[in-house]
Amino acid sequence: MRLVVASGKGGTGKTLVAANLAAVLSGEREVVLADCDVEEPNLHLFFPSDEKILPVMTDVPAFDHSRCTHCGKCADFCQYGAIAVLKDRFMFFPEMCHGCGGCKLVCPEGAITMEKRRIGHVAFSTPRRGVVLITGVLNEREIMSPHVIRETLNYASGHPLVICDAPPGMACPVVETLEGADACIFVTEPTPFGLHDLSLAAGVAEVLGVPSGVVINRSLGEDRIILDLCRSRSLPVLMTIPFNRGIAEAANSGQLVTDKMPGMKGQFIELFKKICDLSGVS
Amino acid sequence: MVCVTAKGPGPEDLAEERFGRSPYFLFKNTEGGEWSPVANKFADAAGGVGPRAAQVLIDKGARVLITGNIGGNALAVIQAAGIEIFLYREGGTAKDAFQKYTDGQLKKFA
Numbered sequence: 390m391r392l393v394v395a396s397g398k399g400g401t402g403k404t405l406v407a408a409n410l411a412a413v414l415s416g417e418r419e420v421v422l423a424d425c426d427v428e429e430p431n432l433h434l435f436f437p438s439d440e441k442i443l444p445v446m447t448d449v450p451a452f453d454h455s456r457c458t459h460c461g462k463c464a465d466f467c468q469y470g471a472i473a474v475l476k477d478r479f480m481f482f483p484e485m486c487h488g489c490g491g492c493k494l495v496c497p498e499g500a501i502t503m504e505k506r507r508i509g510h511v512a513f514s515t516p517r518r519g520v521v522l523i524t525g526v527l528n529e530r531e532i533m534s535p536h537v538i539r540e541t542l543n544y545a546s547g548h549p550l551v552i553c554d555a556p557p558g559m560a561c562p563v564v565e566t567l568e569g570a571d572a573c574i575f576v577t578e579p580t581p582f583g584l585h586d587l588s589l590a591a592g593v594a595e596v597l598g599v600p601s602g603v604v605i606n607r608s609l610g611e612d613r614i615i616l617d618l619c620r621s622r623s624l625p626v627l628m629t630i631p632f633n634r635g636i637a638e639a640a641n642s643g644q645l646v647t648d649k650m651p652g653m654k655g656q657f658i659e660l661f662k663k664i665c666d667l668s669g670v671s
Numbered sequence: 672m673v674c675v676t677a678k679g680p681g682p683e684d685l686a687e688e689r690f691g692r693s694p695y696f697l698f699k700n701t702e703g704g705e706w707s708p709v710a711n712k713f714a715d716a717a718g719g720v721g722p723r724a725a726q727v728l729i730d731k732g733a734r735v736l737i738t739g740n741i742g743g744n745a746l747a748v749i750q751a752a753g754i755e756i757f758l759y760r761e762g763g764t765a766k767d768a769f770q771k772y773t774d775g776q777l778k779k780f781a
Contacts (some may be wrong), residue, residue: 464726470719473726473748480751482744485719532718 390670391551393425393570393599397586399557401576402606402630405640406660407554408435409647413657414550415519421548425566426556427509427525427537434643436516443513445525445540446505447533448488452481456500463492463501484530509537511544521548535565542566557586559593567594572668573601574627574660579612587615591622600668602627604660625667628660673772674698674728675765676738680708682766686759688739691720697765698731701773706765721745728754737768737777756780 394407404426411420424432433440450463450472461474471486472479483506493501509527516522525541527534534556542565545551553570556562567573573594577583587603594601602625605612609632619626630636639649647654665671676693678685687693694714698707709727713720721741725748728736736749739760749756757777759768771777 461726461730464723467723468719470713470722470744473722473729473751475729475748475752478751480722480748482722485722485744 390549390571390665390668391545391553391569392664392668393553393555393567393573394576395555395563395567395573395590395594396557396576397559397588397590398577398583401578401583402604402640403557403576404432404435404554405606405646406574406576406604407552408432409645409653410657410661411520411552412517412645413647413654414661415517418550419519419521419548421521421523421545421551423541423545423551423553424522424524425538425541425553425562427527427534427541427562428556430524430526430554432554433512433514433516433522433524435645436514436520436522437643438514438516438522440512440514440524442510443544444507445509445511445537447486447508447536448490448503449483449486449506450481450490450492450501451504452479453500453502456498458498458500460497462495462497466491466495484532487533488536508533511537511541513544534562538562538565559586559590563590563593564597567597567599570597570599571670572664573599574604574664575601575624576604576606577615578607579605579609579615581614584614584618588618588622591618591624595622602663602667604628604630606630607632625663627663627667628656630656672698672700672731672733673735673737673769674731674733675759675768676736677708677765680710682706682769683764686737686739686761686763686765686768688760690736690738690741691724691745693724693738696724696727696731698733699769701735722748725749725752728752735772737772741780 411422424430464472464474508531512524525537555566577587639646675697676687721744
């Protein structure tokens with residue numbers, strides 16, 4: 390099973406749910422945790438450990454100045470504004486390039502070849518028995534987060550149980566993480582902001598055909614706005630985490646709630662059972 | 672050739688303060704002649720707007736740009752092309768911006 394923990398809104402507790410679910414399940418089976426929030430990965434803060442690093446590369450054009458006639462076909466083709474051609478020279482903005490290679494195809498002079506450029510890395514660690522953590526990291530100033538997410542998922546693929554910590558939002562990075570997943574948990578909070586962004590993100594999962602359920606975090610016992618949305622969108626509520634000082638203190642100090650409050654382990658095992666039922670995969 | 676960024680296709684339309692996302696580029700020769708508008712097809716694009724908009728000016732042979740503000744990548748291209756930039760932020764028409772430029776009242780962007 391590949392399970393995605395997403396939210397729409399940032400800061401609702403995605404990472405808390407993904408980390409504790411993995412930690413609890415690792416008592417019974419091996420779990421791969423994939424941090425797909427590559428612009429601000431922080432799952433590793435719950436699992437400090439030595440990492441092994443592999444670079445993530447993308448294709449960028451390399452220009453043969455002696456062949457270039459400044460005809461401008463490459464700049465005209467580039468949809469990302471990465472090339473500008475002047476009368477006597479051209480300019481290339483590598484951080485705006487998406488690596489499609491179209492400039493190479495349209496160059497009539499054969500002046501363009503593709504070379505590799507590093508845009509981030511994937512970090513591997515085994516922080517505790519039964520947990521393999523794979524973290525995608527996008528370098529500052531870079532824009533190709535889906536590329537780093539794809540690489541991260543490639544390294545995790547084939548494993549029987551992969552839990553992905555998704556980025557917030559609902560654009561390309563989330564789509565890249567959700568596409569092809571077996572199930573999705575949306576972590577939300579009972580506020581107008583949590584509700585609004587949950588509604589948008591749930592729409593993405595619907596379009597992609599990923600079976601989804603909801604975890605309500607920081608509940609004060611009055612979750613009607615979320616429950617109403619879940620009912621109207623046929624989203625099962627899988628778990629409710631109370632607004633509780635002990636939970637907040639554990640999470641805020643980088644500790645796993647299920648380590649500090651072992652009584653909560655059962656709830657995460659129950660959450661996973663419900664997800665298995667929902668997706669038909671275990 | 673002078674280029675004024677504008678909200679509409681005519682000289683009576685308001686000057687636009689943003690360069691890359693300006694709806695129109697209005698070209699005019701300082702020696703006279705008609706205004707020549709070019710709609711900016713990148714005005715609503717997600718990204719990579721600046722250098723592509725700059726390319727429009729280069730292709731039209733502009734030597735002077737009158738606008739309110741310009742981003743880093745576009746600035747690099749405009750400066751490399753040797754196009755002079757003058758700042759107009761008075762909220763008037765494109766025609767007014769052009770007139771103030773020819774009267775020497777606009778500040779050159781260094």
